[in-house]
Amino acid sequence: MSTTLPQGDLRLLGTDLAQRMLASTELARLAYVAPDGTPRVLPMLFHWTGEEVVMSTFAGTAKVAALRANPAVAITIDRAGPPPEVLLVRGTAVVTEVDGVVPEYAAAQHRYYGEQGDAGVAELDRPGLKMARIAVRPAWAGTFDFQERFPGGATREEFARRGR
Numbered sequence: 001m002s003t004t005l006p007q008g009d010l011r012l013l014g015t016d017l018a019q020r021m022l023a024s025t026e027l028a029r030l031a032y033v034a035p036d037g038t039p040r041v042l043p044m045l046f047h048w049t050g051e052e053v054v055m056s057t058f059a060g061t062a063k064v065a066a067l068r069a070n071p072a073v074a075i076t077i078d079r080a081g082p083p084p085e086v087l088l089v090r091g092t093a094v095v096t097e098v099d100g101v102v103p104e105y106a107a108a109q110h111r112y113y114g115e116q117g118d119a120g121v122a123e124l125d126r127p128g129l130k131m132a133r134i135a136v137r138p139a140w141a142g143t144f145d146f147q148e149r150f151p152g153g154a155t156r157e158e159f160a161r162r163g164r
Helices: 010-014 016-023 062-069 103-113 115-124 156-161
Strands: 028-033 039-044 053-058 072-079 085-099 130-144
Touching: 010 016, 010 130, 016 072, 016 085, 016 130, 028 053, 028 062, 039 062, 053 103, 062 085, 062 130, 103 115, 103 130
Parallel strands: none
Antiparallel strands: 028 039, 028 072, 053 130, 072 085, 085 130
16 A cells, blocks of 8 residues: 555555554654754654654753744654665644643653653653643655655666666
8 A cells, every 4th residue: 555655645654664663762853944044853752642743852942942933844753774664754843831741751751761761751750840742743744665665756676777
C-alpha cells in the first residue's frame, strides 16, 4: 500500500515504516523559522499520541517564541540504516504552557530511557516548573525506505542513475 500512496497522503502514517519511526527512540528533528528569518533544526525527544507528534521544552525558550510567531514546522524522524528509513511530517505547531511536567514529556522520557528517564522526570517535577507542550498534528506525511520509495518519486533505477 505504501508505494501506491502519494507523498503527502496522511494514510502514510499508518504504514509499517511510519509506525516503526513513531514508536522508535530515534530523535525527531523539528525544523522551524527563527524570528530573524533563518531556519533552525532541533533534535528532540517526542511522543506520538496517535494524532499528534508532541515535543516539550521549558517555558520561555527562544523556540517557544519563534513557534508562536510562525507555527509552520517540518519534522523528520529517521534511522540511518542500512537501508535508511525516513518519516517526514509537516504541520502547524500548537504551543501550550503547562504547570509542571508535560505528560507526553514523561512518556517520552520513559520510552527513551526507562527507569532512568522516570527518575529524571521525578527530579525535574518541582513546584513552579513551567513547561511548553509543542503539538504538531500532521497535515502532510512522507516516507522513504530506499527500497521501494525514493526521494523525488524516483524509481530504484532513476535514483541509482542520479549524479552520473
